[in-house]
Each structure stands twice: as C-alpha cells, then as structure tokens.
Amino acid sequence: xxxxKAEANNIFTRPQTxxxxxxxxxxxxxxSSRLRLARNLKNIPFPHRxxxxxQKEVLNAVSSAIPNLEKKTKRSYxxxxxxxxxxxxxxxxVEKHLISPQFAQSxxxxxxxxxxxxxxxxxxxEEDHLRIQCLLPAFSLEDAWKTANDVDDALAxxxxxxxxxxxxYLTACPTNLGTGLRASAMLHLPALVxxxxxxxxxxxxxxxxxxxxxxxxxxxSAIGNLFxxxxxITLGRSEExxxxxxxxxVMQLVEQERQARRIIQKEYDVLLYDNxxxxxxxxxxxxxxxxxxxxxxLSLLRLGLDLGIFAGITHNKIxxxxxxxxxxxxxxxxxGESNPQKLNWERAALVRKTLSETMEVK
Amino acid sequence: MLxxxxxxxxxxxxxxxxxxxxREELHLCEVCxxxxxxxxxxxxLSMQQIFPGFFSxxxxxxxxxxxxxxxxxxxxxxKEGSYLGCSQCYEHFGPVLRPLLERVHGSVLHKGKTxxxxxxxxxxxxxxxxxxxxxxxxxxKEEKFEEAATIRDQIRSLEEKKAGEAHEG
Numbered sequence: 001x002x003x004x005k006a007e008a009n010n011i012f013t014r015p016q017t018x019x020x021x022x023x024x025x026x027x028x029x030x031x032s033s034r035l036r037l038a039r040n041l042k043n044i045p046f047p048h049r050x051x052x053x054x055q056k057e058v059l060n061a062v063s064s065a066i067p068n069l070e071k072k073t074k075r076s077y078x079x080x081x082x083x084x085x086x087x088x089x090x091x092x093x094v095e096k097h098l099i100s101p102q103f104a105q106s107x108x109x110x111x112x113x114x115x116x117x118x119x120x121x122x123x124x125x126e127e128d129h130l131r132i133q134c135l136l137p138a139f140s141l142e143d144a145w146k147t148a149n150d151v152d153d154a155l156a157x158x159x160x161x162x163x164x165x166x167x168x169y170l171t172a173c174p175t176n177l178g179t180g181l182r183a184s185a186m187l188h189l190p191a192l193v194x195x196x197x198x199x200x201x202x203x204x205x206x207x208x209x210x211x212x213x214x215x216x217x218x219x220x221s222a223i224g225n226l227f228x229x230x231x232x233i234t235l236g237r238s239e240e241x242x243x244x245x246x247x248x249x250v251m252q253l254v255e256q257e258r259q260a261r262r263i264i265q266k267e268y269d270v271l272l273y274d275n276x277x278x279x280x281x282x283x284x285x286x287x288x289x290x291x292x293x294x295x296x297x298l299s300l301l302r303l304g305l306d307l308g309i310f311a312g313i314t315h316n317k318i319x320x321x322x323x324x325x326x327x328x329x330x331x332x333x334x335x336g337e338s339n340p341q342k343l344n345w346e347r348a349a350l351v352r353k354t355l356s357e358t359m360e361v362k
Numbered sequence: 363m364l365x366x367x368x369x370x371x372x373x374x375x376x377x378x379x380x381x382x383x384x385r386e387e388l389h390l391c392e393v394c395x396x397x398x399x400x401x402x403x404x405x406x407l408s409m410q411q412i413f414p415g416f417f418s419x420x421x422x423x424x425x426x427x428x429x430x431x432x433x434x435x436x437x438x439x440x441k442e443g444s445y446l447g448c449s450q451c452y453e454h455f456g457p458v459l460r461p462l463l464e465r466v467h468g469s470v471l472h473k474g475k476t477x478x479x480x481x482x483x484x485x486x487x488x489x490x491x492x493x494x495x496x497x498x499x500x501x502x503k504e505e506k507f508e509e510a511a512t513i514r515d516q517i518r519s520l521e522e523k524k525a526g527e528a529h530e531g
Contacts, residue, residue, distance in 0.1 A: 042449060043450065048443075165476075178472045
C-alpha cells in the first residue's frame with residue numbers, strides 16, 4: 001500500500017483514467033461501465049452517526065485490510081485520507097468519476113483507496129463505511145462485477161461486514177439493502193435526444209426497476225447527451241440477475257440509438273451534417289468555451305466520428321478532453337488560475353490544440 | 363488553513379461561489395459554517411418525502427418501537443432522515459420497516475452473495491431456517507422443483523441438527 005504523495009503518482013496530473021482509455025464492446029455508444037458495492041462494518045454505527053473516534057476506527061480497520069487486498073488480488077493501491085487532499089484535488093477525482101460529488105464534500109474523517117490503474121476506488125466513510133467501485137471502459141459490466149466481487153471477497157477476509165440472512169448486506173439507506181449493488185452504464189445518446197425520443201424512453205425505465213442519472217451520478221444533470229442508466233432495486237435479486245437485466249435494457253437502448261441515428265441521417269442529413277460541422281467549427285476556432293458548451297459540442301464531434309464524417313481524433317482523445325477540459329483539471333494545469341473567463345480561454349485553447357493535432361478534415 | 367471567520371479552528375468547509383464572473387472562495391471551520399447561512403444545504407430527502415403516506419398510515423396501527431439498543435437511533439430519527447443508525451437498527455425496527463422495504467424492492471428476501479466469513483451454517487439457525495423456508499415456498503410457486511428439492515434437503519439437515527443440539531442440551 002502506497003500512501004498518497006502528490007508527486008509519487010499521476011492521478012492528479014494525468015487527464016486519462018481507466019475508463020477513458022481503451023476500447024470495448026459497443027464502445028461508440030457505451031462510454032463506461034460502473035459497479036459499486038455498499039458495505040458496512042458489523043455493529044458500528046453508520047458514518048452519519050459516528051463520532052470522531054468511530055470515524056477513525058473505521059478508517060483504521062479498512063486501511064489495515066488493504067495489504068491483504070493487495071496480496072489477494074495482486075494489485076497495488078494508493079491510500080489517502082480526504083483530509084490530505086486539497087479541495088481542488090477532490091474535484092479532480094470527481095471529474096475522473098473516481099469519487100462521488102457528495103464524497104468530495106465530506107465533512108467527516110474519510111479516506112480513499114485507488115487501485116494503481118484507477119479501475120477500482122474504495123471510498124471509506126461515504127454514506128456507508130465502504131463503497132467499492134469498479135469503473136471500466138465501454139460495455140463491461142460483467143468484468144466490473146467480477147473485479148468488484150474479488151475486491152469484496154478479499155476485504156471480507158479481514159473485515160466483518162454487517163449482513164443478515166434475510167435482508168442481505170445492511171446499508172445506511174434502505175434503498176441499497178440486499179446486494180448493496182448499483183450497476184450502471186454511461187451512454188452517449190445524441191440521436192435519441194435530437195429525435196426527442198429520449199424522454200419517453202427514460203420515463204419507461206422506472207417500470208423496469210431502472211433509473212437514469214446525470215454524468216457524475218446521483219443528483220447531477222445530464223450534459224453532452226450522456227446518461228447513466230442504473231438499477232434501482234437491490235434486494236430480492238441476485239447480483240447476476242441485476243446485471244443481466246441491466247445489460248439487456250442497455251442493449252435495447254443502444255439499438256434504439258443506432259436506429260435513431262440511421263433515421264436522422266436519412267431524413268435530416270443536411271441539418272445533421274451542418275450541425276456536426278458547426279460544432280467542429282466552433283471547437284476548432286472558439287477563443288472562449290465554458291465546460292457545458294464544450295461538452296455539448298464534443299458530443300456532436302463524437303457523433304461525427306461515429307458516422308464517419310471525421311477521422312483522426314479517437315474516442316479516447318474525446319474522453320480525455322472531457323476530463324482535461326473540466327474546471328478543476330484546467331485550474332490545476334494553469335497554476336491554480338480560478339478566474340472563470342480565463343479558464344474559458346484556456347479551455348478553448350486546449351480544445352483547439354487537441355483538434356489541430358489529431359483531426360484529419362477533408 | 364485556519365477558519366476565515368474565527369481564525370482559531372482549522373477550516374474544514376470550503377465553498378466556491380461565482381458572482382459577476384468573480385470566483386470567491388470561503389474557508390470556514392464546521393462551527394462557523396453551521397452558523398453561516400451560505401452553507402445551508404438543501405434539506406435532504408426524508409423517507410416521508412420519498413414514500414409519502416407510508417409512515418403516516420402505519421403510525422396509527424403500529425406502536426412505534428423504542429430506540430435502537432445498539433446505537434440509540436429513534437423511530438423519529440428514522441422517519442425524519444433517510445438513514446438508519448446502524449446495522450442492528452434493521453432488526454430493531456424490522457416490523458415497521460418491512461412494508462417499506464417491500465414497497466421499494468418488491469421483495470424482502472436477499473438472493474445475492476453472502477460474505478465469505480459468514481459460513482453457511484449460521485450462528486442463528488432458526489433465522490436461517492426461516493429464510494430457507496421462504497425460499498422454498500417461492501421456488502415451489504415458480505415451479506422450480508429441482509432447486510426446491512435442494513433447499514428442502516438443506517432445511518431437513520438443519521432441522522435434524524437443531525433437534526440433535528436440543529437433545530444434547
């Protein structure tokens with residue numbers, strides 16, 4: 001276990017992470033797959049009820065279980081307390097999707113273990129004592145489950161989790177009870193949004209026990225036509241059943257998006273191509289871009305790449321811009337510059353530079 | 363970093379706000395932050411808001427249980443927040459929680475993995491038996507007879523074991 005040293009690792013300098021690199025199944029539409037398990041230590045009050053000594057006790061218990069986790073899974077982890085991170089660094093972890101926005105604002109003693117390749121992150125003293133998260137590129141929920149399951153087993157060798165034969169894993173909020181499992185896929189659905197079908201499709205998901213969230217998870221809004229679809233029900237179904245069900249619904253959404261793309265290509269080809277080229281025009285020339293506008297235009301650039309209109313830039317490079325172009329990463333890359341106007345200027349410069357280095361425009 | 367208000371305690375609460383294109387940062391300790399209205403967050407959703415009518419309708423029928431013996435969390439606390447206090451709260455508030463869990467999940471029987479450490483021969487055999495019997499009932503209903511037979515055998519062996527222990531005792 002390596003203790004966090006800002007200079008010893010590149011988590012806070014590299015605008016790439018496990019999910020943003022590498023391709024996989026349905027990688028043009030499914031950006032990433034996430035699986036998290038909620039776990040609590042037996043008999044110890046949940047984090048929101050812990051006093052300072054209790055918070056420390058949980059941190060100590062978990063950190064002393066990490067070496068065993070590393071041995072069992074043959075992977076090394078960085079361990080850091082939230083207190084040793086600046087608020088900027090915490091935001092950077094949110095921008096990489098490695099922690100939740102709520103956890104970044106934690107006011108209690110919390111900690112974080114991140115696997116060296118950033119595929120696994122373990123939040124300590126979030127809403128539950130442990131939140132084990134595995135985040136992989138493209139459509140890879142099964143692999144994410146296998147990985148998170150192994151991490152869970154290795155930790156359970158050293159920690160006794162609160163568990164009940166009937167209710168399963170016991171969690172601070174009853175909505176996570178049972179498996180404690182939340183599986184989700186991040187989908188890029190521009191054609192369903194353009195053809196105004198997204199809303200009606202999303203409104204049918206709760207009936208299937210699924211829900212849609214924004215890009216940083218619970219309570220965040222959708223930007224850049226990116227949506228996170230995840231299971232709501234955690235009790236009464238096995239982990240495998242939950243994942244298979246989500247996979248089948250995600251596949252249907254992917255198919256619908258593909259179909260919508262074919263239709264808009266046929267019926268609105270001039271309008272669609274014009275929109276995509278305009279997005280490229282702005283991204284390659286603008287001198288000021290806010291994060292929201294960048295995300296919206298990058299969505300169209302990604303669609304242009306999928307439809308074969310552009311070549312040169314890759315999905316991975318677009319993912320990288322989606323991280324490097326966020327406020328905290330930009331701020332960190334520009335000596336802490338925090339003036340929003342200057343950040344918009346730097347964001348536009350970063351996007352222009354990336355496009356000029358990669359795009360092959362006919 | 364020290365709190366910008368009292369200059370005594372360490373600043374643990376940080377806020378960034380943008381007004382007229384000006385980024386302002388404020389760093390306070392928890393005590394001063396609690397007093398500052400700027401830090402008042404939107405109230406968290408309570409169970410009552412998530413499941414309207416649930417507690418109000420049941421309250422008249424069920425006698426509210428007392429505080430959790432392990433952590434002291436009360437029925438009132440649970441009603442107001444969306445959290446339980448500790449893992450034992452589930453057992454303590456079980457009867458009032460059950461309908462809520464049914465409503466949220468459609469089931470109150472865990473079907474997923476069990477922690478490695480907790481072996482299949484549970485320390486609470488009767489609870490384990492109850493769970494198995496419920497499972498059996500469900501499998502029979504779904505006409506999954508092969509799986510049901512396995513569960514039935516497990517129930518038998520557990521019952522025999524229990525009877526044996528009772529004899530010895």
